[in-house]
Amino acid sequence: MFKSQLKALSLIVFSSLVVSQSYSADDSKKLEVSESAFKCISALAASGRFFVDNILGNLDATLAVANSNSGGNYPPGSLLTLVPDEAMIKHQQGWNPATNDWEFFLLDLSAEGASISARGGAEVASPSGSCFGCHQLARPEWDLVCGVDHGCAPIAFNLEQIRAAQAMDPRCTNEN
Numbered sequence: 001m002f003k004s005q006l007k008a009l010s011l012i013v014f015s016s017l018v019v020s021q022s023y024s025a026d027d028s029k030k031l032e033v034s035e036s037a038f039k040c041i042s043a044l045a046a047s048g049r050f051f052v053d054n055i056l057g058n059l060d061a062t063l064a065v066a067n068s069n070s071g072g073n074y075p076p077g078s079l080l081t082l083v084p085d086e087a088m089i090k091h092q093q094g095w096n097p098a099t100n101d102w103e104f105f106l107l108d109l110s111a112e113g114a115s116i117s118a119r120g121g122a123e124v125a126s127p128s129g130s131c132f133g134c135h136q137l138a139r140p141e142w143d144l145v146c147g148v149d150h151g152c153a154p155i156a157f158n159l160e161q162i163r164a165a166q167a168m169d170p171r172c173t174n175e176n
């Protein structure tokens with residue numbers, strides 16, 4: 001009797017440890033992100049409507065997921081951007097399970113480059129609302145990437161407007 005109660009208790013203690021662990025950000029899994037990581041959009045690789053890079057140099061693995069028809073988990077170092085002043089970067093597994101280890105960035109851009117005006121997890125918001133609030137609606141196999149048919153509510157911009165914003169990236173003015 002006592003033994004089985006003890007067993008039940010230790011099971012509860014153990015599972016609550018697991019639960020609390022899965023909601024805390026683990027900074028040992030955080031990648032170093034410098035402002036130079038945010039390059040002119042035309043220096044990145046195109047995938048459909050958005051652009052990708054990998055700050056750890058693992059671009060092929062990032063592109064493989066971005067171009068997959070069935071989704072998948074983006075590898076650490078993946079950098080994704082649709083409009084030049086917003087980006088998301090994937091940290092090492094376990095950094096922040098609540099956001100699938102994605103960090104959201106809002107950037108101030110100029111011909112000199114990017115400076116980070118906001119960064120973080122679920123708390124980061126663009127003028128049109130919380131990044132995570134929209135992106136979490138993507139079905140699980142899409143790893144928070146909305147695309148056009150992954151379950152997110154659509155944004156207010158059509159493809160033509162997105163292409164125009166991409167073409168106006170001020171960081172690209174120094175390039176040929």
Ligand code: HEC
Nearest residue numbers: 050080081082086087126128129130131134145146147155
């Ligand atoms: C109102 C909802 C909404 C908000 C707020 C939002 N997004 Fe998105 N985001 C979308 C949708 C929908 C798409 C796909 C749009 C398309 O391809 O036409 C998208 C596309 C993207 C993409 C390209 C990959 C993908 O998911 O398709 C990136 C990167 C991105 N957003 C980052 C951000 C960041 C960073 C923020 C906050 C600073 C943010 N978004 C805020 C809905 C949102």
